Amino acid sequence: MLELPEVEVLRRDLEKEIVGKRVKDVIVQTASIVRPFHRTRPELVKALEGRKVEAVRRRGTVLFIDLDEDLTWVIDAGDEGSLHRETASEQPGADTHLVVTFTIGGAIHLSEVGGDPSISTGVVPTEEALEAAGVSPDALDPLDDNPTWMEFGRFLADAHGPLKLVLTDPARIAGLGPVYSDEILWEAGLRHDRASASLSTQEIRRLYRAMQEVLVAAMKAAGSSLDEVEVDAAIDDEGEAAEHLRVFGRAGLPCSRCRKPILRTRIKKGVYTYHCDQCMI
Numbered sequence: 704m705l706e707l708p709e710v711e712v713l714r715r716d717l718e719k720e721i722v723g724k725r726v727k728d729v730i731v732q733t734a735s736i737v738r739p740f741h742r743t744r745p746e747l748v749k750a751l752e753g754r755k756v757e758a759v760r761r762r763g764t765v766l767f768i769d770l771d772e773d774l775t776w777v778i779d780a781g782d783e784g785s786l787h788r789e790t791a792s793e794q795p796g797a798d799t800h801l802v803v804t805f806t807i808g809g810a811i812h813l814s815e816v817g818g819d820p821s822i823s824t825g826v827v828p829t830e831e832a833l834e835a836a837g838v839s840p841d842a843l844d845p846l847d848d849n850p851t852w853m854e855f856g857r858f859l860a861d862a863h864g865p866l867k868l869v870l871t872d873p874a875r876i877a878g879l880g881p882v883y884s885d886e887i888l889w890e891a892g893l894r895h896d897r898a899s900a901s902l903s904t905q906e907i908r909r910l911y912r913a914m915q916e917v918l919v920a921a922m923k924a925a926g927s928s929l930d931e932v933e934v935d936a937a938i939d940d941e942g943e944a945a946e947h948l949r950v951f952g953r954a955g956l957p958c959s960r961c962r963k964p965i966l967r968t969r970i971k972k973g974v975y976t977y978h979c980d981q982c983m984i
């Protein structure tokens with residue numbers, strides 16, 4: 704499960720690795736990953752082959768790789784996808800859905816374990832890329848937009864909803880999911896069901912600072928190398944929470960601030976929050 708900090712780490716690594724290189728070969732193993740951008744696999748192959756990489760951008764958890772000819776290669780790793788660098792001769796594994804090799808050495812493999820991949824990738828005109836990727840143009844990206852705390856306060860006041868649902872609503876904030884929304888609220892000491900418009904100035908500043916601190920710490924924890932290992936997700940394939948997490952995935956374990964057991968509470972169908980009843984108010 705990749706959220707904003709892990710995808711930002713990927714973006715930085717990709718920027719160092721592939722900008723200036725030209726795409727040599729494209730192998731699409733699984734037809735469904737080219738939708739909704741293309742109808743068939745050969746369409747993606749034709750659009751990517753020979754193109755030169757000019758920049759690597761990100762919005763929320765979607766990567767936008769700008770190519771020459773005013774085209775952009777969109778990569779949405781979905782719920783469980785991962786991206787890693789391989790040598791050009793490395794054969795695709797059973798879970799590899801896309802292999803892109805470059806003229807000056809190296810390749811990128813896009814993988815996802817399981818039968819029906821949630822990965823989605825394609826090439827579109829740059830000016831249409833955000834819309835084609837389904838990224839809300841109005842959603843705040845906490846890293847990319849770098850809002851001031853006052854801007855963030857106005858955003859919370861306008862959002863009108865419980866904090867957990869505001870933080871995880873992709874129409875409002877790009878790239879925060881179940882993991883870091885809980886971590887940010889714990890760090891800020893604010894309950895998930897507090898109305899976003901009800902926060903005091905002090906609480907807004909606390910939430911703002913918590914968001915920055917949690918995202919920076921998560922980027923450090925994600926590692927920073929596409930070499931052989933992929934960027935570490937906060938939750939591994941076995942559902943095990945990474946060490947840098949303070950509440951997510953830690954139900955029953957003592958809160959590291961007050962020692963009371965962490966609770967896991969259902970908010971609505973399929974949405975849970977990990978929190979501490981004692982020190983989140």
Ligand SMILES: [Zn+2]
Nearest residue numbers: 958961979982
């Ligand atoms: Zn606590």
